[in-house]
Amino acid sequence: MSKSLMIQGTGSGTGKSLIVTALCRIFRDMGINVAPFKAQNMALNSYITDDGGEIGRAQALQAEAARIEPAVDMNPILLKASGDMGSQVIVHGKVHATMKAREYYAFKKNAWQAVKESFKRLSGKYELIVMEGAGSPAEINLMDVDIVNMAAAKYAKAPVILVGDIDKGGVFASLYGTVKLLGKDSRHIKAFIINKFRGDFGILKPGLEMIKAKTGKQVIGVLPYIKDIGLPEEDGLSLGQGARGRGQGAKEIKIVVVRLQYISNFTDFDPFLCEQDVELVYSSNPADIENADIVIIPGSKNTMKDFMLLKETFLDKSIKQAYSKGVQIIGMCGGYQMLGRKIYDPQNVESSHKKINGIGLLNIETSFEKNKTTCQTEAEILGLRDWGLGFSKEKTNPQSPTPNPKLRGYEIHMGESSGDIGLFRINRLSGLNSLNSLSRSDCLLDGSRNGNCWGTYLHGIFENDHFRRGIINNIRKQRGLPPVACTVRYAEIKDRAIDNLANVVRENIDLNYIKKVIGI
Numbered sequence: 001m002s003k004s005l006m007i008q009g010t011g012s013g014t015g016k017s018l019i020v021t022a023l024c025r026i027f028r029d030m031g032i033n034v035a036p037f038k039a040q041n042m043a044l045n046s047y048i049t050d051d052g053g054e055i056g057r058a059q060a061l062q063a064e065a066a067r068i069e070p071a072v073d074m075n076p077i078l079l080k081a082s083g084d085m086g087s088q089v090i091v092h093g094k095v096h097a098t099m100k101a102r103e104y105y106a107f108k109k110n111a112w113q114a115v116k117e118s119f120k121r122l123s124g125k126y127e128l129i130v131m132e133g134a135g136s137p138a139e140i141n142l143m144d145v146d147i148v149n150m151a152a153a154k155y156a157k158a159p160v161i162l163v164g165d166i167d168k169g170g171v172f173a174s175l176y177g178t179v180k181l182l183g184k185d186s187r188h189i190k191a192f193i194i195n196k197f198r199g200d201f202g203i204l205k206p207g208l209e210m211i212k213a214k215t216g217k218q219v220i221g222v223l224p225y226i227k228d229i230g231l232p233e234e235d236g237l238s239l240g241q242g243a244r245g246r247g248q249g250a251k252e253i254k255i256v257v258v259r260l261q262y263i264s265n266f267t268d269f270d271p272f273l274c275e276q277d278v279e280l281v282y283s284s285n286p287a288d289i290e291n292a293d294i295v296i297i298p299g300s301k302n303t304m305k306d307f308m309l310l311k312e313t314f315l316d317k318s319i320k321q322a323y324s325k326g327v328q329i330i331g332m333c334g335g336y337q338m339l340g341r342k343i344y345d346p347q348n349v350e351s352s353h354k355k356i357n358g359i360g361l362l363n364i365e366t367s368f369e370k371n372k373t374t375c376q377t378e379a380e381i382l383g384l385r386d387w388g389l390g391f392s393k394e395k396t397n398p399q400s401p402t403p404n405p406k407l408r409g410y411e412i413h414m415g416e417s418s419g420d421i422g423l424f425r426i427n428r429l430s431g432l433n434s435l436n437s438l439s440r441s442d443c444l445l446d447g448s449r450n451g452n453c454w455g456t457y458l459h460g461i462f463e464n465d466h467f468r469r470g471i472i473n474n475i476r477k478q479r480g481l482p483p484v485a486c487t488v489r490y491a492e493i494k495d496r497a498i499d500n501l502a503n504v505v506r507e508n509i510d511l512n513y514i515k516k517v518i519g520i
Contacts (some may be wrong), residue, residue, distance in 0.1 A: 053093020
């Protein structure tokens with residue numbers, strides 16, 4: 001069995017995911033063959049692996065940090081909350097069932113078996129596994145069904161580093177309380193890390209000595225508060241209602257992402273944050289929607305319920321008003337389905353409604369199925385003249401437009417849409433379609449367009465730099481602004497952000513202590 005280390009937290013949002021990300025890069029840079037592992041993740045941001053399996057987006061980022069391909073064994077159990085229906089339970093990358101809490105607790109023995117199988121396979125491939133806990137290990141009402149915190153640490157024989165968030169307040173109480181509630185299991189905690197510190201270290205220092213005296217465990221690192229990490233967030237609660245953007249100066253293009261209750265895969269839009277002329281806003285304010293340059297309706301884990309909420313708050317009317325003013329409306333996955341004429345749910349996959357009328361800006365209809373499409377894709381843009389993106393069918397000379405790029409992305413959806421489809425020609429590179437198996441050579445059509453409104457099932461397409469810049473420049477042209485050259489390379493920016501995070505962690509923790517407790 002490989003060596004292992006586990007990062008646990010005193011609660012959600014302490015920074016466990018990003019610390020694991022940083023450690024994966026640090027150990028990889030040391031020449032250690034390292035992989036991330038989270039036994040069970042509850043998240044609405046997910047990623048599709050090369051073989052079509054679905055895992056948490058955070059584990060995919062951690063794999064990037066380790067410079068390896070993401071795999072389903074890195075996150076054997078993924079839970080996606082679906083409202084009143086419960087949570088969709090994904091085991092080894094594939095949907096197992098939708099369960100309510102009591103049903104899932106009854107399923108825990110099966111889930112634990114899946115966790116052990118995945119860890120064993122990873123352990124046979126890598127020298128070191130950096131594990132991530134979930135929430136708090138000291139939830140006293142859940143300890144008997146734990147498969148992600150101390151149970152996983154004990155199975156892997158992993159020393160535990162406990163992380164506390166000082167920015168929330170009460171960090172010493174939370175560290176001390178966690179140790180005391182864990183009882184004899186607290187012996188697996190070898191040290192503490194305090195995260196998100198800003199202030200006078202001299203005032204903090206006595207607390208570090210006192211917590212060691214009270215628990216027998218030392219603080220091996222105090223990490224500073226980093227305002228703009230530049231990496232995808234895992235939790236939708238971080239989005240708020242405000243503007244997000246990087247760089248100085250006024251932003252000429254305003255993109256508003258409609259803030260849905262069950263928003264999923266909002267990391268689709270992070271690449272826009274790297275564009276200096278873009279302001280990205282997550283909002284449910286009608287004024288923001290009606291006065292944007294681009295409005296995006298994002299993916300949702302409960303399309304039916306989120307759409308009903310849009311209607312109840314009259315935001316569907318705001319979206320139509322924006323469309324009538326010439327604002328570009330984009331629907332991603334669940335948002336694409338909402339923009340159609342009708343949504344059918346004959347088997348009550350998402351709700352008790354058999355049929356609802358959509359916003360009606362796209363001439364499509366969607367029917368939900370119990371099977372799920374999960375695959376990586378390559379897409380070709382059709383109808384280039386209608387897009388106005390500055391692409392050509394082929395590159396003939398240095399002065400001609402950029403050739404039509406192949407766009408990489410991935411699909412994660414329960415529904416199938418029909419009607420006026422034909423925005424992209426796609427090649428599914430992995431995985432299964434919800435209706436039938438697909439070979440790598442099969443090509444299909446995806447997406448629909450109606451004037452200044454379009455939608456697609458393809459996640460990740462805004463990570464394609466020329467496509468993203470073309471979308472923005474088309475808006476600039478409509479507003480009489482000059483185009484901006486495509487100079488942003490999102491993949492490189494993200495990789496540098498991982499390096500920067502790793503450097504911050506490396507400089508502010510006792511790495512030798514961590515190596516000692518791991519045994520490397």
